[in-house]
Amino acid sequence: MTFNNEMGARLWRLAIWVFIGFFIINLVGIIAAVVVDSFGTSWFNSWLPGGFTTSWYSQAWSSFQLGGVLLVTFEVAGAVLLGSALLGVPAAYALARRDFPGKRFVMLIFVLPLIIPPFTYGIPLASVLYKFGLGGTLTGVILANLMPSVPFVIFILVPFIEQIDPRVEAAARVFGAGTGALLRTVMVPLLVPGILAALLLVLVRTIGMFELTFLTAGPGSQTLVVELYYSVFAAGMRANQSIDAMAVIYMATSLICLVIALRFVDPTQIVGRAKRTAH
Amino acid sequence: MQGMALTPAAPERARLSQRLARRGFDVTTLLLLPALLFVMALFVYPAIYGLWLSLHPMNGGGALANYINFFSDAYKYDTIFTTLKLAIPVTLVNLLISVPIALRVRHMRYQRILTTILIIPVTLGTVLTAQGMLNYLGPLGWFNRVLMLLGIIHEPVRLVHDFTGVFLSQIVGGFPFCFMLVLSYVTGIDPSLESAAAMLGAGPFARFRHIILPLLGAGLAITFCLAFVQAFAVFPSAVLLGAPSGPTRVIAIAAFHAAYEEYDYSMGSAVAIIMGAVQIIVVMLVMKASSLLYRGPVAGGKG
Structure with a gap:
């Protein structure tokens, strides 16, 4: 009986590790297929390409005008970072420190953009932006990407702020600091790790945010991920290796941001915010 | 004259702000407003606008024409x-x-x-x-x-x-x-x-x-x-x-x-x-x- 249980537990453990291993191997395969192909000369009916070259990168760079696309991507990401910090940090402070009637309603308004998928609210959002002449412009793309980022920053920062002792602030108040001075000289320095973590996650999310950019961007305001979508969509117009070279550039950009972000935050936070907010 | 008009009002206003502060509304709470207005403008308003827009079909035919069109076309x-x-x-x-x-x-x-x-x-x-x-x-x-x-x-x-x-x-x-x-x-x-x-x-x-x-x-x-x-x-x-x-x-x-x-x-x-x-x-x-x-x-x- 004990023997059977022991065997069953072992088999169960083995099955779980086999699944994890299988998942990771396929994940590596999916990514490696893109990287290997982007360096290959021609690759048809064989395990690896016939030869290796870096010419697809220069070709992708010129034919997709990647310099301009990368510039747009970082302009959007930079503006979204700045905007979500300016709007999100003060709001998170207010939500962490004050209880007021209607707080649950405010929380609900902030949760909804995070749990409703962007494609559901993206079309009405885009039609509002087009109505005000912002559709298809860089400003429109920035506003659309900023929208879910502000609540995202708020929900990451609220627990950070709650764990700071309110007596620190009370002491500053006693010495005559107003709300502005309090935020500038006491709260922001204490919150730098939290703000940094939240903004890095916003950066990773903005670079990868396909739906909202796709629905609001026009020519000249497309970010890297949208450009990638269009080139995969029109596969056959260009060599697959050229598309893969562009995919590798996109992958490198977002993975570098991810690696930096992971130095400061736990991976579960990237999806885990939903847990805190969904209650 | 002005001074006389303001004097009785001042304590009244102080009491109001105190009363609000006791319920949780003070300058700190106001820090919430920019973010709230932003999300209202770009999430709540588009949602309402989208609903309004969907009830005003481009080709006419009554408020529900779009929905009827959707549910009658397999x-x-x-x-x-x-x-x-x-x-x-x-x-x-x-x-x-x-x-x-x-x-x-x-x-x-x-x-x-x-x-x-x-x-x-x-x-x-x-x-x-x-x-x-x-x-x-x-x-x-x-x-x-x-x-x-x-x-x-x-x-x-x-x-x-x-x-x-x-x-x-x-x-x-x-x-x-x-x-x-x-x-x-x-x-x-x-x-x-x-x-x-x-x-x-x-x-x-x-x-x-x-x-x-x-x-x-x-x-x-x-x-x-x-x-x-x-x-x-x-x-x-x-x-x-x-x-x-x-x-x-x-x-x-x-x-x-x-x-x-x-x-x-x-x-x-x-x-x-x-x-x-x-x-x-x-x-x-x-x-x-x-x-x-x-x-x-x-x-x-x-x-």
């Missing part, structure tokens, strides 16, 4: 079922795989390595995963090659430009999402509860059935809902990896088609609102079912 309303047929199985599979793995992994020392690997597909997003899967799962890709090498199949199986491709891409992106949520719920369960049950002679299955499952129930329902709404709004992988005019013509494609290919924002908004309504209905059914199955403290040990 090519349009079938997208609801196509999407449900994809989203519900994918979400269930992701959830069912996540639970045993999360239960196993919570005892692991190098948990962080695994979560770091799993966050990669979430970060890279569906567009890159789609391009990778087109290469990897294609008829000449490594996956088919390995299966043929092992003698499992004799000719390449069709995995992309079909329902399977979209299904698999939803697992590659959705499983890590589910797993991390479930893991954060599982780690919230006090391990001493399980030790106590084990000491009293409960086997692994009994411990799962009587301790883990009741404590995890609400968390699993929330995870299901969050993962389901994401899967229901699938767009890029359904276009790139699937057959967007046939078996994977999901509702997001119908919404996009109306708004951006027929330039009918009114119809596009109507489809987006139907999409949201279906998501809300499923979420409400799941939450209702989970509250019927388990009533009691959501978390905590003494329940």
Whole structure:
């Protein structure tokens, strides 16, 4: 009986590790297929390409005008970072420190953009932006990407702020600091790790945010991920290796941001915010 | 004169601000306003505007013309079922795989390595995963090659430009999402509860059935809902990896088609609102079912 249980537990453990291993191997395969192909000369009916070259990168760079696309991507990401910090940090402070009637309603308004998928609210959002002449412009793309980022920053920062002792602030108040001075000289320095973590996650999310950019961007305001979508969509117009070279550039950009972000935050936070907010 | 007019008003105003402050409204609370107004302007207002727009059809024909059009055209309303047929199985599979793995992994020392690997597909997003899967799962890709090498199949199986491709891409992106949520719920369960049950002679299955499952129930329902709404709004992988005019013509494609290919924002908004309504209905059914199955403290040990 004990023997059977022991065997069953072992088999169960083995099955779980086999699944994890299988998942990771396929994940590596999916990514490696893109990287290997982007360096290959021609690759048809064989395990690896016939030869290796870096010419697809220069070709992708010129034919997709990647310099301009990368510039747009970082302009959007930079503006979204700045905007979500300016709007999100003060709001998170207010939500962490004050209880007021209607707080649950405010929380609900902030949760909804995070749990409703962007494609559901993206079309009405885009039609509002087009109505005000912002559709298809860089400003429109920035506003659309900023929208879910502000609540995202708020929900990451609220627990950070709650764990700071309110007596620190009370002491500053006693010495005559107003709300502005309090935020500038006491709260922001204490919150730098939290703000940094939240903004890095916003950066990773903005670079990868396909739906909202796709629905609001026009020519000249497309970010890297949208450009990638269009080139995969029109596969056959260009060599697959050229598309893969562009995919590798996109992958490198977002993975570098991810690696930096992971130095400061736990991976579960990237999806885990939903847990805190969904209650 | 002015001074006299202000004097009686000043204490009145002070009292009002004091009264407001006692209820929680002061300068600090006002810091909330910019963010709230911003989200109101770009989320709440578009939602209301979208509803208004959907009730004012581009081609006339009464307020409900768009909705009548949608529900009388099989090519349009079938997208609801196509999407449900994809989203519900994918979400269930992701959830069912996540639970045993999360239960196993919570005892692991190098948990962080695994979560770091799993966050990669979430970060890279569906567009890159789609391009990778087109290469990897294609008829000449490594996956088919390995299966043929092992003698499992004799000719390449069709995995992309079909329902399977979209299904698999939803697992590659959705499983890590589910797993991390479930893991954060599982780690919230006090391990001493399980030790106590084990000491009293409960086997692994009994411990799962009587301790883990009741404590995890609400968390699993929330995870299901969050993962389901994401899967229901699938767009890029359904276009790139699937057959967007046939078996994977999901509702997001119908919404996009109306708004951006027929330039009918009114119809596009109507489809987006139907999409949201279906998501809300499923979420409400799941939450209702989970509250019927388990009533009691959501978390905590003494329940």
